[in-house]
Amino acid sequence: MTAKISDRRTFLRVLGAGTVLTVLGGTYVVVGDADTRKARKLKLPDGRQRLPPGQSVIARLRPMGGQEGDPSPSAFKLKVHGAVDHPFELDFAALLAMTQVEQTCDVHCVTKWSMLDSHWTGVRVADLAELAKVKASAHHVVFEAASGYTANIPLHDALKPNVLVAHKHEGLPLARAHGAPVRALVPDSYFWKSAKWLTGIYFTETDRPGYWETRGYSNRADPWKEERYS
């Protein structure tokens, strides 16, 4: 009986010590993040804080999983369709033949990391919309991706000049884990809206909540309003 009590006390001591170490370690990680503290002092030109609330700065993009698609550039097809007068399909070479945009922007993941000054190359969704002649009745855009993944954003957000169909990150072709050969880039929304392994852009009159939006995540996903969950 005494041995059992002694064992239990030892167990509780170890458990307590482990908890204290974990808390101290977490505190060290949070307090010791100089990049995050520095970013919190910065403002965007429109007055918003550069780092949205609750975010921490990281140095490299994280993959964040997803059901991977075919990374092959020659197999790539982007279907632009829905509420448009001129639906069309682009292959990789045709995408590269369009006006290319080089863009440096911050991206923000709902899991609370942000990457500042990430560099992307791609084609504006607005240019694709213009080619497709989007109908006046369209109000939403659905990014379609491999294995049925979708993400929806309002049309006026999709037509912003910083919303791209991106094929390069940091000057290099997209890595497989980041959606090669092509992904969407929507810097002003949480990053799940930037669908990897992009296969289509669907313009629609009514909103169609996507994969995460129908699984408890916010429909708007504005990082500055901390719209993480619905």
Add this chain to the structure above:
Amino acid sequence: MKVRPWVRAVHRDLGYAAVGLTFVYAASGLAVNHIADWDPNFHNTTREFTVQLPGGVQSDDDVAAVIAASAGIKEKPKEVYREGDDLEILYDRRTLHVTLATGHVLEERQEPRFLLRFANWLHLNRGKKAWKYFADAYAAGLLLLATSGLFMLPGKKGLIGRGAVFVAIGIAIPVAYVVLSNGP
């Protein structure tokens, strides 16, 4: 008829049957819960090197063969895609990004994590829709396990004693979290 022996029997046998899926869901749950810290499906690696490319007119496939030999890759490429001065050589689980002018090669490789990738695939219900029914059955089984567990032991270690305290703690943790974090 005494109910408790039946409760124990159901709890015991259902518990055994649930072991496999509990390991799948628990391991995957831990893995996916920390998705911001690592890729739970793949081990991603990169390496960079430079290859002395042969001069003269060569087909893209020939260039790809030279690079593969230099990199020690024996696998046959699935695709060799050229865009201007850039060549992409795709294999099953790796891609070589080649800058032809300099011979610089960036290799990125993805190796599936053993078992965990399958567990995540099941957990996230990314397979055929039929899996949803198995997952539902497992969830219902867990409810039955929890309910039968409540009534397994009589006396002061059961629901009228120590058991009640632990049940209360188990309920209080999520309730307190929701209240203290201002909820959804």
